[in-house]
Every structure is written in C-alpha cells, then in structure tokens.
Amino acid sequence: MKILVIGTGAREHAIVRGLSADPEVDAVVAAPGNPGMALVADCRPLPAGLLDGAGVADLAAEVGADLVVVGPEAPLVAGVADMVRERGILCFGPSAEAARLEGSKAFAKDVMAAADVPTARSYVCATLDEVTNALDATGAPYVVKDDGLAAGKGVVVTDDIDAAIEHAQACLDAGSSLVVEEFLDGPEVSVFCITDGTTVVPLAPAQDFKRVADDDEGPNTGGMGAYSPLEWLPEGFVDDVVRRVAQPTVDELRGRGTPFTGVLYVGLALTSRGPRVVEFNARFGDPETQVVLARLKTPLGGLLHAAALGALVDHPPLAWRPDTAVTVVVASEGYPVAPRSGDPISGLEQVTDADVLHAGTATDEAGVLVSNGGRVLSVVALGEDLAQARERAYAAVDRIELRGSHHRRDIALKAERGEVTV
Incomplete structure (x- = not known):
C-alpha cells in the first residue's frame, strides 16, 4: 500500500512512523508534514492548506495513494474525507456530518442522549x-x-x-x-476506538495531562504529556466502554444515515458514580497517540485499511508490546497564551533511549531546525515499567535545547507512585 497522511503535528509523526514500520506499506507520503516526518516519509505541500478537500484529493490521486489518513480534526469537520471518498479513494476518517461529534459539543450531547451514553x-x-x-x-x-x-x-x-x-x-x-x-470528579482516561461504522476495535487506554504546569496548575493546553497502559484501571474497563459508550454511539450514527469511519476518541472521567463521557473527538488524540502507537505491535496500515474498507469484523485481534510508554511535550516559550517561534532546536542527536516526534518545527533559510508553534516536540520513551519509561523520557528531554522552552516534570508521576485510584 501507499498511504497519504494529512497533518503537521506529533500525532501525525507517530502515525507516519507506525505506518512506515508496517511491512505491507510500501511508501508513506505526508502532507504537508514537518521536518521530523521528512526523515521517514515523502513530504508534499498543500498549497491551499489542510482544509482544501479538493487539493487533498488531487494529491492523493497524483501520488497514487491506496489510503488517505486525515490526522487533525479541522479537515474532518470541513469535509476533507468526503471529498477524498468522492474520488473513489479509501479514507480513514469520518465524514463531515459524523465529525460533528467533535465539531459541535451540543450535537455530541444529542447523540449521547439518544444512545443512552452516560455523560455529564x-x-x-x-x-x-x-x-x-x-x-x-x-x-x-x-x-x-x-x-x-x-x-x-x-x-x-x-x-x-x-x-x-x-x-x-x-x-x-x-x-x-x-x-x-456539571463537573465530573475522578481521573480521566482516553480510549481510542477504531471503527468502520459497524464494528468497534478499542486500542489500549491512555491518560493525558491538559494543564500547562505541574500539579495540574495553569491554563488548559492541547496536552503536555501522556502514558499507557493504565495499570490502575479495573478489570473489564475497556470492554465496558465499548459496550456502554462506543458501540451505542457508532450504532446511533449509522442509524441516522451518517456512519462513523475512523477513530472515535472517547474521553472519560471515572467518577464516583461510574465512568462518564467528558468528550468525543473524531480523530486520534494528541499526545495520547504517541504512547498508544508506540506499544501497538499489530501493523498499523492493515488496521486502518480494514476500517476504511469496512472489513474490521475480519481483522485479527490486536497485539501489544508489554512495555510502558511515556511521552513528555516540550513547549515553546509563552505557550499556550503567546507561543514564540523561530528559535533553534539542538541536542536531538544526543537522544538515545527515546524517540523525538516533531510537532511545531520547521527549518529556516539556513537549514537549521527551529520551533514553529506552541507544542514543539513529543519525547516518547518505552520502559519495563513507568519508572524506567519516565526516567528515559526525562533524560531525553534534558538533552534538548530550546530557548525558553518548558515542560511538565510530573507526567505519570502519581501513577508511578500508585497514587491514582478509582
């Protein structure tokens, strides 16, 4: 297969790496991509931007893509997946109508009410x-x-x-x-569910950290780090999420004539009254994707292709590495209020026991790698347990130099200490 990935961030970099490791994937094209993705994929420009469905479809036809994977939410809500499918090209990502699950929280609440999904x-x-x-x-x-x-x-x-x-x-x-x-108490959990509109295949749960500073202080961000698996979750948790949340939601959308094909991101709070849905997203989450895909042994290309083809029911069970994964986000000075760009990034060549996924990066006129956004890098490390994964991730972060950058030092710390309870 040749697969075209749409997006620019660390989530897409993680997807590109996963696809590149699939022996059934001959080539990966990223549009527009970033300097990190360019190391493992053919990066192509999108002159009219990510929301230009016709441009994405034209590029997919030009490169001979067998499958298009749309990473971010904005192109999905704008109908990019619809335009790709209209050209007869398989696409992993929901239609604009189904993507309203993320594009409109009011719509998501209406669907949840109709499907009897527990929420706030x-x-x-x-x-x-x-x-x-x-x-x-x-x-x-x-x-x-x-x-x-x-x-x-x-x-x-x-x-x-x-x-x-x-x-x-x-x-x-x-x-x-x-x-x-209403406020939902309890720890939050992210569960990605791959679906072809009928069958639901859950991935391993993850937990991310939204606040910008340690101890969950400061404003919300797009996410400052994540880890997986969650050893503190009760047995049968994922099956329960599929049964009570994901499958009824997928069935409801199919019943409305707008089947959901892609990733149904289920964000949950494990409250004193049981799990409640905090939000739905219509794509892989960032930074949880970085840790979930780092642990996935099942070839990613075959999984996403089966979903786009409507053949998930025949896909073999997923296989997972036993390792624990931790990702720490390195953010630019001023993020999330007024992020600074254009500062040189160095030290990446000194990182050994971790992977550095690019998010907000670019190369300047001299070919120097520089920051180009709020969340600049996602540093992902695997370990035998949380302690080792955290140690490797933070050792790697400490080798990276970026003026004024900041990151949280407590990603997965409470879980490592056994302080997360349901």
Whole structure:
C-alpha cells in the first residue's frame, strides 16, 4: 500500500512512523508534514492548506495513494474525507456530518442522549442569561465549553464564577454557542476506538495531562504529556466502554444515515458514580497517540485499511508490546497564551533511549531546525515499567535545547507512585 497522511503535528509523526514500520506499506507520503516526518516519509505541500478537500484529493490521486489518513480534526469537520471518498479513494476518517461529534459539543450531547451514553448533565447556552442560569444549576467547579473546535483550549474549569462568565462571554462574542456542564470528579482516561461504522476495535487506554504546569496548575493546553497502559484501571474497563459508550454511539450514527469511519476518541472521567463521557473527538488524540502507537505491535496500515474498507469484523485481534510508554511535550516559550517561534532546536542527536516526534518545527533559510508553534516536540520513551519509561523520557528531554522552552516534570508521576485510584 501507499498511504497519504494529512497533518503537521506529533500525532501525525507517530502515525507516519507506525505506518512506515508496517511491512505491507510500501511508501508513506505526508502532507504537508514537518521536518521530523521528512526523515521517514515523502513530504508534499498543500498549497491551499489542510482544509482544501479538493487539493487533498488531487494529491492523493497524483501520488497514487491506496489510503488517505486525515490526522487533525479541522479537515474532518470541513469535509476533507468526503471529498477524498468522492474520488473513489479509501479514507480513514469520518465524514463531515459524523465529525460533528467533535465539531459541535451540543450535537455530541444529542447523540449521547439518544444512545443512552452516560455523560455529564449539561446545558446548551446562546445568551448570557442562559449561561448564568446554567452555572447556578450546576454549581462549582464550573465547566464552560466552546461548542465548536478550539484546539483543546476551549474549556474552562474553575471555582471562580467571574472567570466562568468571562469565558462564556468570549465564546458568545465570537459568535459561538457554548455548553455548561456539571463537573465530573475522578481521573480521566482516553480510549481510542477504531471503527468502520459497524464494528468497534478499542486500542489500549491512555491518560493525558491538559494543564500547562505541574500539579495540574495553569491554563488548559492541547496536552503536555501522556502514558499507557493504565495499570490502575479495573478489570473489564475497556470492554465496558465499548459496550456502554462506543458501540451505542457508532450504532446511533449509522442509524441516522451518517456512519462513523475512523477513530472515535472517547474521553472519560471515572467518577464516583461510574465512568462518564467528558468528550468525543473524531480523530486520534494528541499526545495520547504517541504512547498508544508506540506499544501497538499489530501493523498499523492493515488496521486502518480494514476500517476504511469496512472489513474490521475480519481483522485479527490486536497485539501489544508489554512495555510502558511515556511521552513528555516540550513547549515553546509563552505557550499556550503567546507561543514564540523561530528559535533553534539542538541536542536531538544526543537522544538515545527515546524517540523525538516533531510537532511545531520547521527549518529556516539556513537549514537549521527551529520551533514553529506552541507544542514543539513529543519525547516518547518505552520502559519495563513507568519508572524506567519516565526516567528515559526525562533524560531525553534534558538533552534538548530550546530557548525558553518548558515542560511538565510530573507526567505519570502519581501513577508511578500508585497514587491514582478509582
């Protein structure tokens, strides 16, 4: 197979690496890719950008792609997968209508209600009066979510009523409706479910860390690190998620005439009342993908091809490495508020016991690797246990030099200490 991967980040770099390791994959093309992906894939430009479905379809036809994998959420919501399929090319990624599971939190809540999926009590608000009434109903901690896409940073969780109203007003001023939810206690878990619209195949769970600073302090980000597997999860947890959440959601969408093909990302909180869905995403999560795919032994190309072809029911069971994986994100100065770009990155050649996946990187006119975004690198390490994986990941991070960069030092630390409980 020849596979075209759409995207620029560390998630796509992880996908490209996974596909490149599949003996059935002859070539991987990345568009537009990044300097890290260029080491293992043929990177091609997308002159009109990631949302140009016609451009993506043209490129897929030009390179003779047998399968297109759309990485980020924005192209999926914009209908890029639809345009690829209209050209008769297999695509791994949901249609624009099915991708509304991520593109509209209100739509996701409607689907969950119809499918009897356990989730937080919520209120869709279009005015400030509706917001204040909803905040009164839910109480603190207050959870306010932009209804649309916000790159992982559209959610505010706070005990400060003024901060909650300020975020709500900002959403309304931007022309967006919003969702106010009750706060869900307990640890959060991410489960990726590969689906062809009928069959659901879950991947190993992971846990990510959204806040920018240690001890979950500071603003939300796209994710500062992750680890997998989660040894503290109760037995049968994943099967329960498929039975109670993923399969009913996939069945509901198929029943509506908009089958979901791709990755159904299920974000859960393990509350005192049982698992509850925090959010759905319509693609692989970042940075959880980096650790999940690092442990997947099953060839990735064959798995994604089977989903795009509608043949998951015949796919053999997945195989996993016994290792633990940890990823730590190196972010640029000022991230997430005002990330700085253009600073040289060095030390990557000194990293030995870890993989460095590129996210926000570029090469300048002199060919020097520089930062080009908020989350710059994902450093991924495997180990026999969490302690070894964390040690290797942080040793690698400490060898990387980027002016003003920052990262969390506590990724998976509580899990290593046995302090995560359900």
